[in-house]
Amino acid sequence: MYCPSANGQELKWTEIENGIWKASVGEPEDISLLSAADIQPKVTALNRLPAADFPFPKDRIKTKIMDGKTYLQFPLSREEQIYGLGLNFKTVHQRGRIMQLHVDHYGGRDDGRTHAPVPFYVSSKGYGVLIDAARYITVYAGTGIRVDADDKPVLRDRNTDPQWQAQPYSDAVEILVPAKGTDVYVYGGSKPMEAVQRYNLYNGGGYIPPKWGLGFTQRVPTLYSQDDIAKEAQEFEDHDFPLDFIGVEPGWHSMAYPCTFEWDKTRFPDPKKFNNELLADGIRTNLWLNPYVSPVGSLYPKLKGLSASHTVWNGIVPDLMLPETRDIFKEHFVQNHLNIGVSGYKIDEVDGFDFWVWPDVATFPSGYSGEQMRQVYGLLIQDMTSKWFKEKNQRTYGLVRASNAGASALPYVIYNDYYSHKDFITALVNSSFIGVLWTPEVRASKTAEEWLRRMQSVCFSPMAMLNAWADGTKPWSFPEVEEAVRDVANLRMQLLPYIYSTFSQYHFEGLPPFRAMNLVDGFSYDPKVAEGELDSTDNPYKVAIKSEIKDQYMMGDNILVAPMFEGEDERKVILPKGKWFDFYNGEFVGENELITVTPGLEKIPLFVRDGGIVPMRPIQRQAPKMGEKVDLIIRHYGTKEGEYTLYDDDGLSFDFEKGQFSNVKIGVKKDRKGKLVGTIGSPEKGKPYGYNKKVTWEFKTK
């Protein structure tokens, strides 16, 4: 029953870092998202950000504990927009939406069930709010209307008033946390990106992948043997196609679904040799797994008492909240995988869906509930595996199907089985609000056009991956577009200096590498709302239709990416303020306007801001190895002077965390005659820097 006396107390907010406030409501649980991710705030970087004010009057935040749950209310003002609230695939603007945040396979609706249902939202006013609870949190992002609302909607008669709305105006975000308490964080800022930076830096800053992680990766069919894979690698060489790492699918286990985590002796008679021969060709291996332990494997007897009440495909579910469980995994995995050359994992099936993962009625020996474990399992396994590599001072870069708040510093990219190309791009856009990475992986395609368009997109994402586990496709599967596919893969390989520097911004400044337009300065597009049309079945309430920009994004500071989709010859692109230039030919295309482009099949539309500098390198099939030096090609676009910081380190170890990196200034200035001239600084002596002195300058705009 509701007990008003216990409620309504104002929260005690503490500024725990520069511009980040924390408060506890009720009794927060001893398991949370940030604790599962084991975040280590990047305090120095946070202190470099400007100071910020608490973003709204504190008395506008209302809380209560009732019915064993925590009720939260945060204010919204008119015109304010809300972003984030999980890895959504169809929408970017979240105001007016309701989410029940629940780790799950994405099921085709932006309803909160997704691979990273991060309970963090970013406001267009420049702040963020995180609810750090490992629970199925329900968020009413400006839908509920309280009798005592501060800013009430207008009363209308649906009988006669055409302005009547199914969803009247709401002045609050309301949140239900099904727990007796929670910690809440508020991230301040002068603009949305600053709140995102604080969020990422508080989580430890973004992960810088090893250089090889940013090259091209092929995932081979399930039952490929080590010989099949060696042949596959050779084919990539024969086709002169980039390849930095290979994904080894379930067949490497002696049993999969559930898994043994032991090499199948028939298909992989000598796994050490297998790994080392690939490594000798500069190719890394990434092993697929799900964490459900097969009764026929050696880990089973050790883990049986440390697992959940329920099985998944007859495998036990190890309780990763128990240190003993993690120790057992570590011993086996380090010895049998890492120590023989495995460079990463693809962690499948930790998201859902309900029909095969443990039910909410499952219990775990650590005492946490099925619900709590569902929300953190992806984080726990990312954290556990990443630490094994960290202890070896070796960066990894892998794939995971479930994540949550606090993941910025974890070395994993999210993927799934869904396959809408357009929605994949929207997920990439949304990943930038919530501190996760997402790959719009390529699998099969029905046509060469679709194949090429998907390949173009994935080359402008955190992981350029072809996933052929089920269908055995190769990049050259459609011969009619083989050259165009190779071209875009080569372009990604050429852009590695730029992409790597972009990831360094993620780490050192909290700036996401792939960015929603709504996080970009000078982007001023407001969602258009069109009136709905009455239909007794499809739209009986004349719900209005909201348009939003969800099919273009920024890769780093300077490159705007506007993917093309199958069946489309042209598309619209919204350019932020300032002049913009075609990436390929340097020509001016527009400023602060909506343009239509017809790029042809071979090209993905790319645009560079005025004065934008893009460091590149010659075409090479693989990312640079540790100590390797490559030539630089530095492009400049537009007519303005520009600056750029080229980041580099050894590309593989964590020594950059101890200062072993270079930040080299690139500048383009006008000389006395008004001609653009480029300059490049030198790296600090003794710091790793993988570039030759030779620089080719390309002033792309004539």
Add this chain to the structure above:
Amino acid sequence: MYCPSANGQELKWTEIENGIWKASVGEPEDISLLSAADIQPKVTALNRLPAADFPFPKDRIKTKIMDGKTYLQFPLSREEQIYGLGLNFKTVHQRGRIMQLHVDHYGGRDDGRTHAPVPFYVSSKGYGVLIDAARYITVYAGTGIRVDADDKPVLRDRNTDPQWQAQPYSDAVEILVPAKGTDVYVYGGSKPMEAVQRYNLYNGGGYIPPKWGLGFTQRVPTLYSQDDIAKEAQEFEDHDFPLDFIGVEPGWHSMAYPCTFEWDKTRFPDPKKFNNELLADGIRTNLWLNPYVSPVGSLYPKLKGLSASHTVWNGIVPDLMLPETRDIFKEHFVQNHLNIGVSGYKIDEVDGFDFWVWPDVATFPSGYSGEQMRQVYGLLIQDMTSKWFKEKNQRTYGLVRASNAGASALPYVIYNDYYSHKDFITALVNSSFIGVLWTPEVRASKTAEEWLRRMQSVCFSPMAMLNAWADGTKPWSFPEVEEAVRDVANLRMQLLPYIYSTFSQYHFEGLPPFRAMNLVDGFSYDPKVAEGELDSTDNPYKVAIKSEIKDQYMMGDNILVAPMFEGEDERKVILPKGKWFDFYNGEFVGENELITVTPGLEKIPLFVRDGGIVPMRPIQRQAPKMGEKVDLIIRHYGTKEGEYTLYDDDGLSFDFEKGQFSNVKIGVKKDRKGKLVGTIGSPEKGKPYGYNKKVTWEFKTK
């Protein structure tokens, strides 16, 4: 945290009625579904059923309280099927499914969010289980697999074993109730129908609609005035089309969405005259409403302090758990509607969806949570309104968008805005497991064929309704099928003696009027399971496809209805054991087999069992009024002797509950020459009986 010591105790089961057991787990809440429905068990009728054993070993039921929630586990055996678990629209067999039962508008998926998410399941082994909690209950209907399962699935390697399954065999139904306790009921029986009978009888037995409720009803466009409606009634007469009641849509309110519940003086200057003039033509009125109270209405000041924290369309949400609230409603409604001749209500918007009803963070002055109120609101308003009519000793029959467990005796039929004709039939099938009624209402159609097919279906449902609120359609809107539409409406009117007797079975025996084939004796079809095909996107786990019978049903004991759908010239029908005969021509069609029928556009396929007796009456535009007597036409099908009990009462009052009804035996026997001869008994003297002595016998099978 999990506290094993408090758990695992065996429940104390009490046989509260013949073959019905109840147990309490933990501390049940003081709000529940059955208490909200205010059920009054029909003890005498229950005692007429054969005794039953508790359906499984009691120690196979496991319970615990953990994390503030109740965990329940019930056994399943191999081959056992599960039905029920809410008003589902796409599936009948629920084993292997997961539901979070949540009152809501149906959203296109059988995931528990529906208009009547009844936490009751029926087993093919002949028992039922009800969880009587007003909470969002999650049911794992044979999906979770416990480490300590009694009957374990086979371990398989997905790498190599083609028999590997994404969903291995599970031997239990597991249920999570997010409350510290709940009451649980087990209904025994020798077959599934017997468990359903017990469920319905415990809830008070099914409602017998007034006779007019089983005639045809037209809902007129929103802004129709009383004059428009009078004209509409005249048009029905001109077109010689049946009409027993008219639905008056939002325009009767002086403001709607939110509502005033007061007549609009412009459109309805004299509501009493309006109602009485229609009544004089034998036409009843049904008023649309949603319960959200407009600030400009007279009820607002009275209800303001008795309403929820949140508004719906700026209307307050009355707390129907408070007696004062109910009293205020009663006074206004009885005086302004019932006392001037209104015969029923259509109660809209009490289901959802989340974007406009109160959020789960809403609080109510009675102290119950938004979640609890969401689960019972439909029941509360059905119970409240039905009692007003009961006090006047006048039966009503209306429409409602939300219901739940315990609704059998409530005078409401569920409807919604969804509009798949096939799924509407599946909902009708599923309604029979869970003690609710459903109408596959007709709204607009794209073609004459669709129109006719939908009209045919709705005439074989609990409410024969055309809902023209948005589009102003009439039964004759497609002139090319006007005659066929009239024919099927007339056929329904002719079948009223049979349909009314069928509803009496619902009331006195608990037999649902419209019945899933799986509840029918001699129906032996098992769901076919076909192997899934691997597809990396659409079916990466090769999930098997289950076929089930969800597009045919029984109306009462004798008539099998197999609706046709637009675009289909033929369809398959599964006939239970025994011989079956075509309703129209009496010809033998098959026995215990799958047949294909090609009925033509004009006819909905109907089949009668061998020896089946169907009492009918001549074509009349309206159902009989109180005291009116009609001729009987008694049909017999097949070659077997048959018996039938013709029920009748005054058709309007509740006097039948005091014994004022007739049960007249109809028999068809073979004479000495083997010729079939019909006999009909006489009603008990002084009991209401609306039939003339004149009987036309039709032996349809030659």
